[in-house]
Amino acid sequence: MLLDPCPPAWHFHEYHETLVAAGPEAVYQAMRELDAGRSPLVGPLLRLR
Amino acid sequence: MxxxxxxxxxxxxxxxxxxxxxxxxxxxxxxxxxxxxxxxxxxxxxxxxxxxxxxxxxxxxxxxxxxxxxxxxxxxxxxxxxxxxxxxxxxxxxxxxxxxxxxxxxxxxxxxxxxxxxxxxxxxxxxxxxxxxxxxxxxAWRPRRCGGKRMGPETADFFRRALFKRRSTSYGPRPAESGISWAWGRGDGPASAGSLGIAAKKQRKKLPAPLAKPAGWPYCFFSLLALYRAEC
Incomplete structure (x- = not known):
């Protein structure tokens, strides 16, 4: 995993996963184009944070 | 505001x-x-x-x-x-x-x-x-209309059924079609007594409410919630 060396050790962590019924290219493109700020849930949470 | x-x-x-x-x-x-x-x-x-x-x-x-x-x-x-x-x-x-x-x-x-x-x-x-x-x-987050391009007809139909619980999907003959339209009242007419009235009562039992009746508010609330989650 590309994340392994950065950082190699950690004090806190979290992990989430989901299954997607699509090909890796579509998933990756969706990830690159993600605009979560328009979500009524994420936008306010990001601002509060 | x-x-x-x-x-x-x-x-x-x-x-x-x-x-x-x-x-x-x-x-x-x-x-x-x-x-x-x-x-x-x-x-x-x-x-x-x-x-x-x-x-x-x-x-x-x-x-x-x-x-x-x-x-x-x-x-x-x-x-x-x-x-x-x-x-x-x-x-x-x-x-x-x-x-x-x-x-x-x-x-x-x-x-x-x-x-x-x-x-x-x-x-x-x-x-x-x-x-x-x-x-x-x-x-992905934008609301879409039921029956729109993104939501298939089966999904849209599911939510319609969830929001409006129909008593029955099969309709009997309409009063006008059966020739007893005057018997649709609350028993205050010539059809409330006699053979025609009894026939009308029997017929009425077979006829469901013609319009979709909204379900209770909890059912509507959770259905709307499910609809929102599905559309977001």
Whole structure:
């Protein structure tokens, strides 16, 4: 995993996963184009944070 | 209305919501392997008021070791499981540089972790819907009409049925068709007595309510909630 060396050790962590019924290219493109700020849930949470 | 303006401001894009916004905030792309993984990094003192976010290069992030700071590494990983099926995961790892940083981050983490998890789960959900619908994640949250292009007729029909519980789907002959339209009253007519009246009562039992009757409010509430979740 590309994340392994950065950082190699950690004090806190979290992990989430989901299954997607699509090909890796579509998933990756969706990830690159993600605009979560328009979500009524994420936008306010990001601002509060 | 000020609260409406504030709400609109909350929903406005450009606050760490896209990858570009994250990079503007101080995140740095540590590594990328398209279409498999994207790793991001950020260093700062997140538990303080001003965050003290550091602007670093990927090499600078790896070498960064200033005491009192914390380094965050996060990734999105796409693992193909089969034709048309992938596992999408996101991991976040925090390394604290020094005891003070660890203490400070622990307090911050206790407070922020539930919301952080919520944001990440929502990210995954938006990406999943964007990928599955094939319209990009920007369209994933937008409400769509029942029976529209994105929602298939079967799904739309399911929600229609959930919102309006029909008594029966098979309709008997209408009063006008059966020739006993005058017997549709509440028994105050010539048809309330006699053979025609009895026939009308029998007929009435077979006839369901012609219009969809709204179900109880809890049913409607949870159906609307399900509809909202399905459309977002």
């Amino acid at each position: 000020p609260w409406r303006l504030r709400l609109r401001d909350f929903r406005s894009p450009g606050f760490g919501s896209t990858l570009d916004d994250l990079l503007k905030l101080g995140f740095v792309i540590l590594a990328e392997e398209s279409p498999r993984e994207l790793a991001l990094g950020l260093a700062g003192r997140f538990w303080t008021l001003y965050l003290d976010l550091q602007t670093l290069t990927p090499e600078g992030f790896l070498a960064f070791a200033k005491p009192g700071f914390a380094k965050v590494g996060a990734n999105f990983l796409v693992e193909p499981l089969g034709p048309g099926l992938c596992r999408l995961s996101t991991a976040t790892r925090i390394f604290c540089l020094g005891r003070e940083a660890r203490r400070g981050f622990r307090r911050y983490w206790l407070m922020i972790r539930p919301f952080s998890g919520l944001i990440r789960r929502e990210w995954l959900r938006l990406i999943r819907r964007g990928a599955e619908l094939g319209g990009g994640p920007g369209q």
